[in-house]
Amino acid sequence: MENTINGIHHITAIAGNAKRNYNFYTNVLGQRLVKKTVNFDDPETYHLYYGDQNGTPGSILTFFPWEGIQTGRRGARQATEIGYSVPKGSLDFWVNRFEKHNVIYNKAAEKFGEEYLTVLDPDGLKLELTVSKTADTRLPWETDEVKAENAIKGFHNVTITTNKMQPTADILTGVFGYKLLEQHVNRYRFVTDAVENANIVDLVEVAGEVAGHVAGGSVHHVAFRVANEDILMQYREKIAALGLHITDKIDRNYFYSLYFREPGGVLFEIATDNPGFAVDEAVEELGQNLKLPEQHERFRSALEKSLPKLF
Ligand code: ZN
Secondary structure, rough: OOOOOOOOOEEEEOOOOOOHHHHHHHHHHHOOOEEEEEOOOOEEEEEEEEEOOOOOOOOOEEEEEEOOOOEEOEEOOOOEEEEEOOOOOOOHHHHHHHHHOOOEEEOEEEOOOOEEEEEEEOOOEEEEEEOOOOOOOOOOOOOOOOOOOOOOOOOEEEEEEOOOOOHHHHHHHHOOEEEEEEEEEEEEEOOOOOOOOEEEEEEEEEOOOOEEEOOOOOOEEEEEEOHHHHHHHHHHHHHHHOOOOOOOOOOOEEEEEEEEEOOOOOOEEEEEEEOOOHHHOOOOOOOOOOOHHHHHHHHHHHHHHHHOOOO
């Protein structure tokens, strides 16, 4: 895990109503709200982070909930499916749960020899619950209704839809250390050996697919994981050397980040493990209180009034 890209760090998507988003991810899916903060660039909007107990990279799905935002459209140049890993034998539990909560889902299907359920979140974001064929020993967050034998363990994969897979594949293999594992029709599965989980990216090539529109219910960006800032900056050099525009290092309070648009059109981020989500509140209290970066702390009382109540 030295100088490598260690799979997915987090995925960020866009939602509409914040409370509806909170209810779905915590109550229905049984994820932990690990951080309640604001969009640093738009502090009147929440930035909600869901994941496992500690907010471990590889388990974190984050949202900007913009009330009333129009619905996006899935298409090319987008991350179009977010795959979670669930335990063997848990899919019946999830089907029953989705029935009970009126969640839209598809009957179980299979790809690359792995069974999965497709499910839409309340904004239409496409998720998959996949029973991985490789071991997933990660400990999940548990709730009263979603216990470990069924609980989501973190990410399994992310799917990117593209008109031409090769330029994106070149970034994955040439820079990020992934290799092509399997191909089925127009779906190419890439994996990195640097980590055991959250280490798969699927590229789906559809030449004629119209570009998607990023709005409600779509993925904003995919963040890949590195151990620390030194390694982060090594990747900055590598990306810049390809002639791609990449941002300076940005302090996101819980990690340090770089952003660049990969040639297939998806916004990629590279993010560090340090300092992590326990930097401003105890692990037992993660997600309980509104956390603000220093530059927005002076707006706290106004924000606490204007941001919608989640619980
Ligand atoms: Zn991000």
